[in-house]
Amino acid sequence: MKKGTLRKVFTSVTSIAVLGSLMLPGMSQPASADRGVVDLWKSIKPLTTIASAMNTGAHPDDEHSAMLAYLSIGRGVNTSSIIANRGEGGQNEIGSELGNALGIIRSRELQEASKITNVTLGMLSEQIDDPIFDFGFSKSPDETLEKWGDSVVYERLIRKIRELRPDVVIPAFLNEESTHGHHRAINVITVRAYKDAADPKVFPEHMKKGLQPWQIKKMYVPANEKDYNVAVPVGDYDEIYGASYVQLGEESRFMHKSQGMGRHVEEGSSFNYYKLNSSAKSVKETDFFDGIAFTFEDLAKEIEAKGKDQKVIKDLRNLNKDADEVVKAYPVFADVAREVQEMKADVEAAISDVKASTLDASVKTDLLYRLQVKEDQLNKAGLEATSMVVKVKPETSEIVAGQTVKMTVTVYNGGKSNLKNIQLQLNVPEGWTAKAAGTTKFDQLSYNQTVSAAYEVQIPQNAAEFQVYQPSVVSADVMYQLEGVSGKIRVTPTTQVAVLPAFAMSLSPDATVLNTLKTEEPLPVKVTVRNYSPGAAKTSVALNVPQGWTVTPASQELSFAAKGETKPLTFQVKAPAGTAVGKYTVAAAATSGSVTSKENVQVIEYPHIGRTYLIQPAELKIQALDLQVPTGLKVGYVSSGFDNIDKYLTQFGVNVTQLDTKAIQSADLSQYDTIVLGIRAYGFRPELLSSNQRLLSYVENGGNLVVQYHKPEDKWKPELAPYPITIGTPLIKWRVTDENSKVTMLAPDHPIFTTPNKITAEDWNNWIQDRSAYNPSVWGKEYTELISNGDAGEKEFTGTFLSAKYGKGTYTYSSLVWYREIPNLVPGSIRLFVNMISLKQ
Known part of the structure; x- marks a missing residue:
């Protein structure tokens, strides 16, 4: 085993009690040489203690990973991590997925991270578009609980506490003004739940479902080395794992790749500190479990x-x-x-x-x-100790309603224990049928032997489609006897079994604008259809358009030779003259006999989380607005990978070129009217630092350079701008979270507000999630302060939107959250962005 590193792999097998707590079905991983003995130890260590602990947080990655590793795989404590939302409102450092798709990625990452530390995971957000969602940064716990629904989130937390009955609870954050409002909200309700979870009058409906009130024995909150009750020795080195607990915790944090988490930590003494907040017993503290039954x-x-x-x-x-x-x-x-x-x-x-x-x-x-x-833990320990390898193998993991598929359950005995009375059982949802093709019972299973049971599974015509946050629809139970004692294991397929629409349709674009000044120009809509039906299939595809609109052709026929085949179609959609400013929807439908499919299947797949799916309506969202775009406007776009604004600029009629490393370093930049740097570009496009003088020379010679927001850790330095710009810290203080906050244009006659689109107060309406992030705190006097804006009760920022002449050209730095507004087709943001990139015209 390599020093300082845990190269661990988990099978998809889990005990029945733990299975229901997982957010998404498990993914298979390649085998690793140290897997057996380490997994065996990890499974038996919890048998030595009856203690339990719970860590509560707001987002995936909020968990105190080092502390969880110490408690769970270090001391064997039955440890849980309860997370409120799925991080839908964050950024994505590995792809372009945002919103619900990003929430799925972060949920899967959280699940894989929790496997490494052997932690039971619970989510308060239960489904796509759940009330408990990540709506972006918040400065207030009150705002957070209002948006989530105080009673909704509180009931779910109390339910988790009563289900898991933790002896010790540890919220991940304090309720401090310098902390994210989501973090503060979780602290607030966790502290409140300390008493309420034990009160039968609080959510009495739980008792009707068999959940009894539960008194948490102690609650701790994060502390520091100057004022604490318990110092958790996370730097202690565990010889079996070949790492310290903080290193093991960081192994789990590396799974949060979409957030760029995980760091390499050297061996050596280190501690996490916690202070006793509440206790049902009066004890002197040296350990979380002082005064609490541990064995x-x-x-x-x-x-x-x-x-x-x-x-x-x-x-x-x-x-x-x-x-x-x-x-x-x-x-x-x-x-x-x-x-x-x-x-x-x-x-x-x-x-x-x-x-x-x-x-x-x-x-x-x-x-x-x-x-x-303990019985569930013993079942898992029995699986590891007998070296059983149990698998569910569907002939295909992508199925449609009405289909019949074969699935096989196999059990291999890789250990020296002779197993007896083996019984295999495939579990399917109500309404499905699973018919065994042969025997499912076996007298014994010796070393290096395999037994299997094949099933014919019929999926009904009304089968529910795949729900990404629900447990696997297919599982298998394996019952056996050893030493005259029964054991039971539940397994799920290593690839998710997903009921998908017979035909999935992807519309391109999936969101666009209709320029009401040019309604005579039709909108081309490309529909890519994928056949998920088994074998050859035919379908008729049509677009449903708003009343008064036309689509050509009315419908198109497609024939597929095999499952998985994709074919494109193109339609022309035309709006009538005089179409009003507003939102419109074009929806696709594929009809085959009595079956009509109306969904798009977004495949989400990365090596560290496997494959999953997001099923959504197959729609094109259209925002009609008045938009003037200079003819022939040519823009060079430097993407950081965090936004796709360039795609939308093309839809608006702008000639956009993605600038790669070579172009930035050596191309003739003067060919572009404007160059735009995506958010945090200096942190993720290293060639920008060495080529910054080229960019400034481009401006000095008459170019228009637009720089979107950066964090200090993005290698931003004040001198990267032609006149220094310093980003405010702490970052939490330098942002505007209220998307409806009042905006004052400080220089209303500036070309950014007049040309080619006249910007009015109405253009600041209907923004989403935030106004701005990481605002500058200090800037050169040469800049024109374009707007002032702030959250209620706070001093307004005037450095959010800065523009200055530099030589013959213009340099603009903006902390407005364009990357959220423009893909969501916020009219004012589109009109304003076009003005910003048109300054040279």
């Missing part, structure tokens, strides 16, 4: 102090001994497997004894929950 022996002593139920006390002490025996047997797989089965038998006996005991109802509920968790 079965601790539980036995608590019950013994009550002077009754000796049988249960004996059971708990037996389990404490069992756990020690399992650990002593490591790393001999067969010995561990035997000890695991013995402990499982004792857990089953304890469950029976607790049910028959005279313990108080609340104590019974608590013991039965902890014993059920």
Whole structure:
């Protein structure tokens, strides 16, 4: 095993209790040499403790990864991470996906990160377009809870607490003014939930569903080395994992690739600090679990102090001994497997004894929950110790309603334990049928042997389409016996089984503008159709347009020879003269017999998260607006990879050229009327730093250079601009989050506000998510301050939009969030951006 690194892989197998908590079905990973012994240790370490902890956060990557690694895979604590939203409002450092598609990527990354630290993951956001969404930066917990719906997010958090019953809860952030409003909101409701989760009058409907109130024993909040109760030694080095816990935590953070997370940390002592916020017990703090039962022996002593139920006390002490025996047997797989089965038998006996005991109802509920968790952990440990490899293999993972497919469940025994009474069962949704083609029961399974069961699965015509945040629609249960004790494992396919529309249609463009000054020009609409039907198929494709609009041709026929084949069609859509400014929709439909498909299937696939899908209506969004664009305007665009504004400029009638490294370094820049740098371009296009003088010379000789916002860490330096511009810090203070905030044009006669489009107060209406980010705090007197704007109750910024003459040309720096506004076809942002890139004309 390599020092300082965890090269770990997890099978798609998970215990039944944990399966339901995952956001998305698991993805397969390639095998790794150290997989067996490390996975075995990771599975048996939790058997030694009955303690539990929960970390709450707002977004994917908010988890305290080093602390979670220490608790979960270091000490074996049953650890959970509860995250509110899916990061839909953030930026994407690996692709162009934004919004819901980005939320899917970040959710998958979070799931893979949680696997590394063996953490149970829970999401408060439950579906696409959920009320609990990432609406962008917020400065206020009150605004956040208002937008999410206080009662909605609070009910879901209380439900998670009552489901997982953590002894210790740790919100990831403090409720401080310098902190993101989403982070503050999670702190607020987590602190509030400390008491309310134990109150049966709070969300009493939970009890009707079998969830009992739960009193968290302690709550900690982040602290520093000057004022803390517990110092978590995350720098401790674990010889089995070959890394410290902070290094293991960073391994998980590297999975958040869309956010550029993960860092390399040297070996050495380090700590995370936490302060006790609330406690149900008065104890002196040195550890999260001081004064809290940590082992079965601790539980036995608590019950013994009550002077009754000796049988249960004996059971708990037996389990404490069992756990020690399992650990002593490591790393001999067969010995561990035997000890695991013995402990499982004792857990089953304890469950029976607790049910028959005279313990108080609340104590019974608590013991039965902890014993059920242990049974699930033992099932997983049994899987690792027996070296079973269990798979569900569909003949195809992309299916359509009405289709019949074959699926096979296989079990391979890679260990020395002789398994008996093997039973295989394929699980499918209600309404589906799974008919076994042969036997599903086997007397035994010895080393290096495989058994399998084949099923014919019929998907009904009314089958629900794929829902990305729901658990896998297909799973398999494997039952077996070892040492006379039963074991049960649930598995899901290594590739997601997705019910997709028979025909998926992608419209290009998927969003565009209609210039009401040129309604005589038709809009070309390309429809790319993919056949997901099994085999050859035919369909008729048509566009539904707004009343009074026309489309040519009315419909087109397509024939496909095979599944997966794609074919393009082109339609001409024409709006009537006098079309009013506003929003319009063109929708596609593919009809084949009695089946009509109206969706687009966006395939989302990256090596670290596998493949998944976002199914959305196959539509073209059209914004009609009055837009003047100078004839022949030629723009060079330097993309950072974070935006696709250049695509929209082309739709507006601008001649746009993407500038690559060679062009920036050596091309004749004077051929462009304007050069635009995408957001944070200096941080992701290193050639810009060495070529910055070329850009300034381009301006000095008469060019128009537009620079969109940067962070200081994007290698921005004040002297990159012709006259210094310093970005304000802390960054959280230098942004405007209210998209409806009042904007004052400080230089209304400036060409940016007059030519070729006259900008009025109405152009600042209907913006989305934010106004600006990372505003400058200091700038040269040579700049014209174009606008003032700020959030309510705060001092307004005047450096958001700066423009200056430099030599014969113009340099403009803007912190307005163009990359969100323009793809969402905000009219004022489009008109203003066209003016900004037209300054040379």
